[in-house]
Amino acid sequence: MNMRERILAGKLFLDDCEELPEERMLAKRRMVALNQTSPDDLEKRFKLLDEIFGIKINAWVEPPFYFCYGRNIEIGEECFLNMGCTFIDDAKIKIGNKVAFGPGVTIATVGHPIHPDYRRLMYGSPVTIEENCWIGANTTICPGITIGKNSVIGAGSVVTKDIPENSVAVGNPCKVIRKISEKDRQFYYRDEPFMKEDLEEVYRLNGTDYM
Numbered sequence: 129m130n131m132r133e134r135i136l137a138g139k140l141f142l143d144d145c146e147e148l149p150e151e152r153m154l155a156k157r158r159m160v161a162l163n164q165t166s167p168d169d170l171e172k173r174f175k176l177l178d179e180i181f182g183i184k185i186n187a188w189v190e191p192p193f194y195f196c197y198g199r200n201i202e203i204g205e206e207c208f209l210n211m212g213c214t215f216i217d218d219a220k221i222k223i224g225n226k227v228a229f230g231p232g233v234t235i236a237t238v239g240h241p242i243h244p245d246y247r248r249l250m251y252g253s254p255v256t257i258e259e260n261c262w263i264g265a266n267t268t269i270c271p272g273i274t275i276g277k278n279s280v281i282g283a284g285s286v287v288t289k290d291i292p293e294n295s296v297a298v299g300n301p302c303k304v305i306r307k308i309s310e311k312d313r314q315f316y317y318r319d320e321p322f323m324k325e326d327l328e329e330v331y332r333l334n335g336t337d338y339m
């Protein structure tokens with residue numbers, strides 16, 4: 129097994145060989161270039177993002193955006209990353225369609241042994257966020273986590289265990305407080321109801337179709 133295979137297999141690894149440092153250096157150059165783009169230079173931004181992810185993507189990534197490799201992140205259609213997200217992608221990060229990230233979200237796929245004698249070593253474990261999730265501001269997602277589709281993670285959460293689909297989960301450690309229900313189709317925030325005329329006006333003002 130070579131080092132890259134060890135990383136993928138979740139085994140202990142070090143990352144100073146097999147051109148991994150060169151790959152990270154190239155990624156850092158692209159990261160710096162992306163984070164220095166002007167907000168109106170969208171053409172350059174989109175080109176750099178395609179280079180970073182290694183494939184043409186259809187997602188909105190608000191700089192600054194920080195990552196290790198970029199190529200280990202698989203991002204679905206119509207995702208939105210608000211500013212200041214950090215994706216530590218030594219192992220795979222898989223993000224489904226229409227996932228929204230608040231500002232300052234950290235995804236960590238890598239960890240170090242607890243004992244200081246072995247601390248320099250690393251192990252990776254992939255993170256999966258299924259479609260339609262909303263990850264609140266400044267959330268940290270730990271190695272090996274899966275967040276099920278449609279779920280909402282409250283701001284400032286630290287996700288240390290898998291979160292099932294259709295859940296609202298908050299806190300440190302992040303715990304499910306309730307399931308998403310039919311009531312959430314009626315109220316958008318506390319006791320504020322969705323109203324047909326209100327929705328119509330929002331979509332009309334924005335020039336988009338109603339629902």
Ligand SMILES: CC(=O)SCCNC(=O)CCNC(=O)[C@H](O)C(C)(C)COP(=O)(O)OP(=O)(O)OC[C@H]1O[C@@H](n2cnc3c(N)ncnc32)[C@H](O)[C@@H]1OP(=O)(O)O
Pocket residue numbers: 208210228229230231263264265266280281282283284285296298299305318
């Ligand atoms: C894509 C973007 O850029 S979005 C911009 C960034 N925006 C955000 O990050 C906002 C994220 N929103 C939140 O964290 C909200 O609090 C939500 C969505 C989790 C609220 O969900 P709701 O189910 O409506 O929760 P509700 O407000 O009723 O609170 C329920 C309980 O959870 C607690 N709670 C709510 N949010 C959090 C949180 N982030 N962390 C810890 N506890 C929380 C409340 O204090 C309450 O506790 P109590 O029962 O002891 O009083």
